[in-house]
Each structure stands twice: as C-alpha cells, then as structure tokens.
Amino acid sequence: MSQQVRGVVSLAKGAPVSVETIIVPDPGPGEAVVKIQACGVCHTDLHYREGGINDDFPFLLGHEAAGVVESVGPDVTDVAPGDFVILNWRAVCGSCRACLRGRPHLCFNTHNAKQKMTLEDGTELSPALGIGAFIEKTLVAAGQCTKVDPSVRPAVAGLLGCGVMAGLGAALNTGNVNRDDTVAVIGCGGVGNAAIAGARLAGAKTIIAVDVDDKKLEWATEFGATHTVNSKLTDAVAAIQGLTGGFGADLVVDAVGRPETYRTAFYARDLAGTVVLVGVPNPEMKLELPLADVFGRGGSLKSSWYGDCLPSRDFPTMVDLHLQGRLPLEKFVSETIALDGVEEAFTKMQKGEVLRSVVVL
Template sequence: MPHEVRAVVAVKRGAPVEIQTITVPDPGPGEVLVGVQACGVCHTDLHYREGAINDDFPFLLGHEAAGIVEAVGEGVTDLTSGDYVVIAWRAPCGDCRSCRRGRPWYCFDSRNATRPMTLLDGTPLTPALGIGAFAEKTLVAAGQAVKVSPAARPEAAALIGCGVMAGYGAAVNTGGVGRGDTVAVIGCGGVGNAAIAGAALAGARRVIAVDIDDAKLDGAARFGATHTVNSRGTEAIEAVRELTGGFGVDVAIDAVGRPETYRQAFYMRDHAGVLVQVGVPEPDMRLDIPLIDLFSRGGALKSSWYGDCLPSRDFPILVDQYLSRKLDLGAFVSETIGLDDVEEAFARMRRGEVLRSVVVL
C-alpha cells in the first residue's frame, strides 16, 4: 500500500524548494522502505536545486541519511524491519567489470530502487543520488541500506552517508595516509574536516589545515589539525613547506575543487607525494599546469569518488569510531532543523555559517 509523506521537492531550476506530499510505494524485489530519522543538508542537494547536476526535475532532495527499515521486498535476506541503517549512494552490483576485479568501491552499475516515488499527480520524482531522504520515508535498493549500531545518534550517523565518508575516505582510502605522514587539507568545511579527522586517526604526525576563514581554521583543530594556514594573507604553498622542513607534504587534499586550490595542492606536495581531489568542481572549470611539472614532480594525482569507500565495510567502522569517542561526528552538526527549514539552511550554507545543518524527523 503506497505511503503519502511530506518531502522537500525542487520543482524547477533555481526556484526555492517546496514542501509537498509525495507517494512512496512499498518495496519491490531487492528494495527496502526506510523511515528517515535524520538527513544532512549537503552542498550536492543545492547543486540539484540549481540544475547543476542535470535537468531531471522535479527532484526529491536529501541523500545523507539514517533511519529505520520499515519493510523489505522480496529476496531481501540481510535486512529486516526494525534495523537501524545509514543510507549509501553507492551499492555495488557485484557484476560489473570493476566489481569482478575486486574493486567494488568503483562499481560502475550501482544499484538503486526501481519503483518510482511520485508527486500526488503521479509525476515521477528523481531522488538525489538515488536516495531522496528529505522525506519522512524513502525507498532504496537493499544494498544502499547499511546496518550500523543503533547506539549512534541519527543526526550524527546520517553524516557518514556522504560528507564524512567522502572526506575521511579521501585521506584514508584514496590518499593512503599512514603513520608518520605529513598531510595538508585545503578547505575546512565538512568534507575537509572529515579528511583532517581521517588523517589524524590514521596516525599522520602533522596535519595542516588551509583555509581563508580564521573561524574555520580554529574549528579544524577540534578534528585533529596540528597547524593552520590562512591562505588569504599568506602564501599557502610556502607556508606548508616551512612547516615540513622545506619539503612539502606526503599527501595534499583539495577539499574545495577549484583550479587555484588544485594548483596549491599540487605544488605543496613533497616530491613523489600524493594529491587527492575530493572537492567537486564546476563543469566549466579548467586547469593549466606545465606538463614538465607533472612529469618532474612524480607522485600520484587522484580523484576521490565518495572517499573510494565500500559502505558495507566502512560505515560500521566509522560508527564504531564515533561510539568509542575517536571520531567526533557530533562536532560536524552545526544545527538541527525541520523539513520546512531546508531552504534557509541552503542560504546559511552559501554564507559559510555552518558545517552541517541536519534535518531531524
């Protein structure tokens, strides 16, 4: 029997979001119905609202969520009603060329629910990142619902579903930060601070936070930054080199995604160092670096997709680190809000006033 629930919908490009009643069907084969308890307001949702992802309006926004499984479809054997889950936007298929080669974190055919959620008039909704969790209930593929300890507060656990996992994984999975490494992270928003936390937990001996906002730099220390650089008034590359004996860092992480921050990360590496880009650029951005520099500096230039994570493996690990007080997920939560407050939360995000606003249902 279909469920009618309140949800946040982006009806057309650039228009304020609307609260509408939508229809969520019961789960079909391989699907689960999740009662959403909390969902973070991520910059990707704003990209959807502004039509920067694609034009498949109307969008059902929200994708960084935790909740309770309410029903499971045919063939679902590893989840049951009442399970506490964090929802992932990658659910490895197990059959594509990447999964078959033992690299499910690069799955090229990630699973989503196939039964559509709709407006009351039957118009199909496009769920953000295949989730659509700014809603009282959402329908996802069973592989997207990752069971975690119910001891984790929903507003904290939800953030693992996207931003925290992306940043943490950029450092630990993509960058391969290890004990004794030096690390620089450019951009101290939610993703950047998660990268800082990941680097610190991995045992980096020096973690340098780079930003143009002193307040954000002060906050970065809470996540494990050992040094800070304000690049508005300081030449960031030289400052990072001075903090590393003149050599540069082993791993430089660009959590902003602009040509100028990418160049900074490129040149603040030590020789043979690793650059990880996890900040998402605008489609029209271009980069110009001399080819001889690419050759002569060596190392690796990597893009981090969702922190190159395997949700079924990594989500429970992050929840366990949170519960053991090693990872302060609560520090990422700037405020808790209701569904009606999402549009204003987007405005606060634009102004740089929050790490994460979290919708609590």
C-alpha cells in the same frame, strides 16, 4: 499499499524548495522502504536545486540519512524490517569487472530503486543521488541500506552517507595516510574537516588546514589540525613547505575542487607526494599544468569519489570508532532542524555559518 508522506522537493531551477505530499510505493524486488530519522543538508542538495547536477526536475532532495527499515520487497536478504541503517548512494552490483576483480568500491554498475516516488498528481520525482531523504519515508534499493550499531545517534550516523565519509575516505582510503605523515587539507568545510579527522585518526604528525575563512580554520583545529593557514593572507604553498621542513606535505587533499586550489595542492606536496582531489569541480573548469612538472615530480595524482569507500565495510567501522570516542562525528552537527528549515539551511551553508544542518524527523 502506497503511502503518503511529507518530503522536501525542488520544483524548478533556483526556486525555493517546498514541503510536498509524496507518494511512496511498496517496495518491489530488491527494494526497501526506510523510515528516515535524520538527514544532513549537503552542498550537493543545493547543486541539485540550482540545476548544477542535471535538469531532471522535480527533485526529491536529501541523501545523508539514517533511519530504520520499515519494509522490504522480494529477494531482499541483507536487511530486514527493524534494522537501523545508513543510506548510501553506491549499491554495488557484485558482477561488473570492478566487483569481479575484488574492487567493489569502484563498481561500474551501482543501482537505485527501480520504482519512482511521485507527487500527488503522479509527477515522477528524481531522488537526489538515488536516495531522496528529506522525507518521512523513502524508497531505495536494499543495497543502499548499510546496517550499523543502533546505539549511535541518527543525526550523527547519517552524515557518513556522503560528505563526512568522502573526507574520511579521501585521507584514509585514497590518500592512505600513515603514522608520522605530513598532511595538508585545502578547504575546511564538512569534507575537508573530515579529511583532517581522518588524518588525525591515522596518526599523521603534522596536519595543516588551509582556508580563506578564519572560522573554518577554527573548526579545523577542533578536528585535529596542528597548523592553520589563511591563504587569503599568506601564500599557501610557501606556508606548507615552511611547516614541513621545506619539502611539502606527503599528502595534500583538495577539498574545494577549483583549478587554483588544485595547483596549490600540486606544488605544496613533497616530491613523490600524493594529491587527492575530493572537491567537486564544475564541468566548465579547466586545469593547466606544465607537463614537465607532472613528470618530474613523480608521486600520485588521484581523484577520490565518495572517499573510495565501501559502505558495508566502512560505515560500521566509522560508527564503532565514533562510539569508542576516537572519531568526533558529533562536531559536524551545527544545528538540527525540521523539514521546513531546509531552505534556510541552504542560506546558512552558503554563508559558511554551519558545517552541517541536520533535518531530524
């Protein structure tokens, strides 16, 4: 029997979001209905509203979520009603060439629920990142549900579903930070500060935060940055080299995703150092670098999609580290809001006033 619940919908490009009645069908084969307890407001949700992802309006927004499985469809064995889960947007298939080679975090055939949630008039909704979690209950593929320790606060746990995991993974998985490494992170919003937290967790000896906003640099210090650079006032490459013995950082994470920040990352790394791009560029952006510099400097230029995470492996580990007091996930939660506060949260996000607003149901 389908259910009627409230959810936040983007009906048209650039228009304010609204809380609408949503029809959620019973879970079919391989699907689950999850009662959402908390969902972070991510920049990706704003990109959906602005038409920056695609034009498949209307969108059911929200994807950084945690909640409790309410019901499951046939053939679901990994989760059961009552399980506390974090939702992820990469339910791996287990049978593509990446999965069969033991690289499921690179799965080329991730999937979502096959059924569609709809408005009352039957209009099908496009769920953000295949989740749609600014809602009281949502329908997802069962593989998008990752069980974690239920003693963690939902408002904290849900943030691992996207931005925080992307940043942590950019440092720990893609960047492979080691003890005593030097690390620079460009862009100190949610993703960048998560990369800083990951570098600290791994034991990096020098962690340099780079941003144009002093408030964000203050946040970066709280997450473990040992030095800060305001690149509006100081040449970031020279500053990073000056803080690393003149060599540049072993790892530079670009959490902004613009040509100018990537060039800074490229030249701010040590010879044979690593650059990790985790900030999301728009399709119109172009990058020019002297090919001789790319060849002559060696090292690695990597992209990090979702922090190269495997949710079934990484989410429980990060929750456990948080519960041990080693990973301060609570610092990412700037405020908690209701469903009808999402539009205002977008405004605060654009002004740089919050790391994360979190919808709590």
